[in-house]
Amino acid sequence: MADEDYVYDEDSGEWLPASELADRQAAASQPEVRDAVGNLLADGDQVTLIKDLEVKGAGQTLKRGTLIKSIRLTGDAQEIDCRYEGIKGLVLRAEFVRKR
16 A cells, blocks of 8 residues: 555545546546537547638648548647648647547
């Protein structure tokens, strides 16, 4: 048994190990990012575009049905960071994608 400090969690009314409480608070501070249909998105997911999108500054249009691989979540609940061939720093709104 480890000699870990226990702290009182006021939300649950329980005594918890300090590391577990820190993990719970970190998970609660992350915003939930949901796609157009309401599916929860996570880092590394693949998404499909549900609408044609013009990419500002790139002079390209991403067509409906385009597969975007390996997304990364940002701190914003409505934005996802991703890569697509020929476009650097692509940020998409979660309302225009569907989890694959």
